[in-house]
Amino acid sequence: MILQLLFQIIFLSWPMISRTQTQALVKPGCPSKCGNVTIPFPFGIREGCYIDDWFAIDCDSSNKPFIKRIQYLEVLEIFLNGTMRVNHPVLSTCSDENDYFTLPHGNLLAESPFVFSQKSNRFTALGCNNIAYMRVSEFSIVGGCLSTCDKKTKTGETGCYGINCCQTKIPSSLKVFNTTISTFNDERNRTSIAGCRYAFLVDQNWFEKNPQNVEKRTHVPVVLDWGILNSSFNLFATHKQKGYNSTSRCQIYANFTSSIANSSSTQFPVVHCNCRKGYEGNPYLLKGCQGKLLTSI
Numbered sequence: 001m002i003l004q005l006l007f008q009i010i011f012l013s014w015p016m017i018s019r020t021q022t023q024a025l026v027k028p029g030c031p032s033k034c035g036n037v038t039i040p041f042p043f044g045i046r047e048g049c050y051i052d053d054w055f056a057i058d059c060d061s062s063n064k065p066f067i068k069r070i071q072y073l074e075v076l077e078i079f080l081n082g083t084m085r086v087n088h089p090v091l092s093t094c095s096d097e098n099d100y101f102t103l104p105h106g107n108l109l110a111e112s113p114f115v116f117s118q119k120s121n122r123f124t125a126l127g128c129n130n131i132a133y134m135r136v137s138e139f140s141i142v143g144g145c146l147s148t149c150d151k152k153t154k155t156g157e158t159g160c161y162g163i164n165c166c167q168t169k170i171p172s173s174l175k176v177f178n179t180t181i182s183t184f185n186d187e188r189n190r191t192s193i194a195g196c197r198y199a200f201l202v203d204q205n206w207f208e209k210n211p212q213n214v215e216k217r218t219h220v221p222v223v224l225d226w227g228i229l230n231s232s233f234n235l236f237a238t239h240k241q242k243g244y245n246s247t248s249r250c251q252i253y254a255n256f257t258s259s260i261a262n263s264s265s266t267q268f269p270v271v272h273c274n275c276r277k278g279y280e281g282n283p284y285l286l287k288g289c290q291g292k293l294l295t296s297i
């Protein structure tokens with residue numbers, strides 16, 4: 001009798017538990033993956049599966065997820081703690097001219113609820129006689145890094161201390177910039193611009209593990225912080241009445257700023273949600289947070 005009960009518990013509850021686990025990530029009837037990347041709500045692939053257009057994911061024929069409104073950003077990983085990793089382009093040149101090279105990144109992020117994470121990213125210059133800038137307008141620079149030459153030292157071999165490699169922190173609320181490379185000696189001395197030069201924003205955790213890998217890549221991982229626009233959150237904020245708040249907590253952050261070209265920055269509030277203590281799952285879904293006991297059986 002007890003054995004039978006145990007069997008029933010194990011065999012009947014297992015599929016139920018896994019179902020609640022997948023339900024906890026996406027809205028009912030919505031695909032939860034694009035390729036091997038999990039796409040949790042408020043992001044979504046089909047219409048009706050995401051909270052607003054910023055969170056719409058294009059799952060293209062190669063089965064790679066892209067942010068639909070920012071076509072050049074491939075999504076690598078989405079975390080429900082309000083961060084995500086995307087692929088961001090690398091500027092490189094192997095020219096020995098001391099010209100300016102610019103990689104425009106577009107301004108599609110400007111009005112979005114995404115910002116480049118100040119905590120996780122570093123702006124990086126690699127190579128010899130390389131001066132790299134983050135440019136926010138023709139006349140305005142928000143960051144720069146200068147890497148000098150030592151032909152005996154390979155990139156990243158001795159860490160990143162200004163010889164063949166330079167890194168700097170980025171400003172908070174950074175959303176729009178172009179990457180520029182130039183040289184810092186005025187005379188045209190071809191031999192002093194040895195080899196290829198690179199400039200890119202990068203997820204520092206990734207870079208520390210892969211310092212040699214950048215030279216073969218067109219893109220590197222970058223961390224974005226995300227939140228739901230207060231205006232969108234209110235579209236489904238009937239939660240409150242539905243008891244949404246019993247297992248999750250949502251907070252408005254009014255300091256998510258949007259600084260754009262002329263550095264007039266607009267503050268606009270976003271919402272971050274967490275599961276309450278003792279619960280886990282997706283705090284953005286109604287009843288998305290489940291008791292830990294249930295999911296850890």
Ligand SMILES: *[C@@H]1O[C@H](CO)[C@@H](O)[C@H](O)[C@H]1NC(C)=O
Binds near residue numbers: 036
């Ligand atoms: C997803 O698949 C790609 C290629 O199939 C692989 O390189 C990558 O590591 C995978 N990512 C994860 C998170 O498993």
Ligand SMILES: *[C@@H]1O[C@H](CO)[C@@H](O)[C@H](O)[C@H]1NC(C)=O
Binds near residue numbers: 083
């Ligand atoms: C969010 O979660 C990821 C994965 O667990 C972690 O690497 C990252 O540091 C977290 N970020 C924050 C801001 O908590």
Ligand SMILES: *[C@@H]1O[C@H](CO)[C@@H](O)[C@H](O)[C@H]1NC(C)=O
Binds near residue numbers: 102104178
């Ligand atoms: C970036 O470069 C593009 C193309 O050159 C230009 O149109 C745009 O204004 C630049 N943006 C910034 C922020 O400098």
Ligand SMILES: *[C@@H]1O[C@H](CO)[C@@H](O)[C@H](O)[C@H]1NC(C)=O
Binds near residue numbers: 187189190191192
């Ligand atoms: C160019 O650079 C090389 C190596 O750094 C140096 O030996 C040479 O004197 C330089 N030439 C001029 C014209 O500055």
Ligand SMILES: *[C@@H]1O[C@H](CO)[C@@H](O)[C@H](O)[C@H]1NC(C)=O
Binds near residue numbers: 254
């Ligand atoms: C968020 O939106 C609600 C409803 O539109 C509004 O009453 C509230 O003031 C907004 N919060 C902030 C911090 O702007």
Ligand SMILES: *[C@@H]1O[C@H](CO)[C@@H](O)[C@H](O)[C@H]1NC(C)=O
Binds near residue numbers: 243247
């Ligand atoms: C949820 O919200 C309702 C109404 O806003 C409040 O009365 C209740 O105490 C909240 N529950 C929790 C667990 O915070």
Ligand SMILES: *[C@@H]1O[C@H](CO)[C@@H](O)[C@H](O)[C@H]1NC(C)=O
Binds near residue numbers: 172
């Ligand atoms: C925004 O405000 C919160 C709460 O005051 C603070 O913890 C957080 O660090 C602030 N974020 C930024 C980017 O200033």
Ligand SMILES: *[C@@H]1O[C@H](CO)[C@@H](O)[C@H](O)[C@H]1NC(C)=O
Binds near residue numbers: 260264
């Ligand atoms: C620059 O500022 C003007 C007025 O201050 C504003 O109308 C315009 O939208 C701003 N442009 C950008 C790209 O921020």
